[in-house]
Amino acid sequence: MLTLPTLDNRLEEYRLAGDALIPRAPRVPLTRTAFAAAHVVSSPLKERDPWLGPPAVDWDNSLQFRHWLWDQGLGLAEAMDTAQRGMGVDWPTAKELIERTMRDARAHPLKPRVACGAGTDQNPRDAYKTTDDIISAYSEQMEAIEAAGGQVILMASQAFPAIGANAADYAVVYGRLLEQVSAPVILHWLGDMFDPKLKGYWGSADVGTAMETVLSIIGAHRDKVDGIKISLLEKSYEENLRRRLPEGVHLYTGDDFNYAELIEGDGKRYSHALLGAFAAIAPAASQALEALAQDDRETYHALLGPTVPLSREIFKAPTQFYKAGIAFLAWLNDAQSHFIMPGGFQSSREITHYAELFRLADRARLLSKPDKAVERMKLLLKLHGID
Template sequence: MTTATGRRLSIPTTEGWREIELNAPRDWTAHPEPYSSRVAFAAAHVVADPHGNNVPGAPAAIDWDATLGFRRRLFEYGLGVAEAMDTAQRNMGLDWPAIQQLVSRSAAQAAEFGARIASGAGTDHLPDAATAATPASLAAVEAAYLEQVAFVEGTGSQVIVMASRHLARAAAGPDDYLAVYDRILSQVSQPVVLHWLGEAFDPQLRGYWGSTDVGTATETFLGLVRAHAAKVDGVKVSLLDASHEISLRRALPKGVRLYTGDDFNYPELIRGDDEGHSDALLGAFAAIAPAASAALAALDDGDLARYDAEMAPTLALSRHIFEAPTFYYKVGIAFTAWLTGAQSGFQMVGGLQSARSLPHLARVFELLNDARLLPDPELAVHRLGLVADSLGARR
């Protein structure tokens, strides 16, 4: 079992046990107002009911109090919430009835707090794209998108148009993507965020926009944005390629934001350069909210050295949480919430908590400790020990 000895403890690794020093927690400063220099969203996870039947294939059982409490914490640090995204286990256990409740409850809470919220609209209430005998028709995909867009708009939330597995399977080429998105963008009542989720996050989205060549896909994507710039608040790109993001950012029409989804390179992309910067819509921000807040406050003050210093300890943590297979990063987000006391149990919708190893989770603990993001280190030590004990990893 992982135990503390004074202010030192042993953690399990793939090569045995290693001793680390437990750091004192940092007294982070709340910042309930939004930031003036950047728009920043955290893509939040859902907290599974630890007493619920959250096994693969079962309807999602959500701890609503903890889920909404987690979002209040993000609001307290000046972050908007990107709701019902892949971080919330879209296409990985979160079903459409739970999505509807989640978006409705979160949008109402955001309105109460005067906070910003944007929510994902997709096609995932259709039969599973991977197992259906025949792909959904383009007309069915379009209708599904429009149904979810109308629902999200009806809650008062901004819409994030998510990438669709069904469209990726049904589309014969770029023109099919453009036809479906043209219809969506002609119907929305307010500017939306377009989300390009890369293959690392969801292998079923390979070749999105009609090509496996990123340059060709980018030209299709840019053509869509340019044709509908008045209906596009911004684009959220999750390809984990900083140089591609920078070139895309520079090619966007004036007034269209690029919300970075690059959990490997976000400090430099948000910092920007003489030709512009990225705003943020990141799953990583759900794990590092206090540090992200401190960094963004420094950026508002024009203090780039402090911004860099605040962001630096978070990057190793984010890169570890999002390591391959990247689509299991949700485990690290939920584990972080449990270690920091934001939820009472370490269970996930669909039983996904089993998707990362004990050494991986112990490294999450170590990097949170390095960044001084454990508000109660002894509680975190105890909870890491519970996981180690449950797996028979005693020292």
């Protein structure tokens, strides 16, 4: 029993539901590819001027969390926006993160699949003037990822809107990049709810027009495109794009609101997963996908259904602050010893939000060490004057 604040500014007693899932590896091969997009934490002892300059990453804790995901049979999306790319983590830090992660992945007994984000964040946004500038920056990061042994994710870049790129500019840049990559990549369509500076990506603020552009790029280079991750938080957009993709090109859902339905599919088509939410709900995600692989859809929905309210709270507006909730849940579950984040990002959400995440995670059977979770929740409440 503990006392938690509510979203309407009251205090109320809360008793844990119990019956938490025990994290474990799937017992059968999965029929969906599942990348969990992981965050990083900073070393509380080494961090200096957390709002300025590069972070002092806590490598032990950050890698420990990745092993926790891998041990449950999930793949990893590395150095994405979940890891605060452009929001506290710079390219040299991201490059080191990728290299460390790939070394650990090669040594892991399950040999997890790892895809890594390539972007243009080694230079400030206003440094980009031409498409050649964008190509050069992407190329540098792609080469580093391939040298480390990772699959490339071509992350959405703020540089395109910064230069006012039109559809033809996107076609030129992505065409050049796809020609030079050594293995098929995952494209990345991140909506402006995640990053307002990406508004108008693919050369248009109209989703239908933007979709025509990206489909044209994929069609022209289908042998170099493994798939596309779409994060627009609108189920119909994803279903439309999925229906129109060339055969063999995968749709990786980034919809942290509707993933359960999209991954299950409509009987003809389904989405794979590249989700920040999966880093927060790993035991339920892994065991639900195991059930789906056995065509046990009742268990699939019983496991994933209760996680959707949790994910919606994590990704509530302003959506770009969702990373704090994922790190908080990793701390509650003892997958990390703290949740101090680059730039002090843990302070981007309020205590009532964290209390609501605690309740929703418990109801979704995601507090796998209940006593530890209660101890840590009480500590956080006390720091906020709630004893």
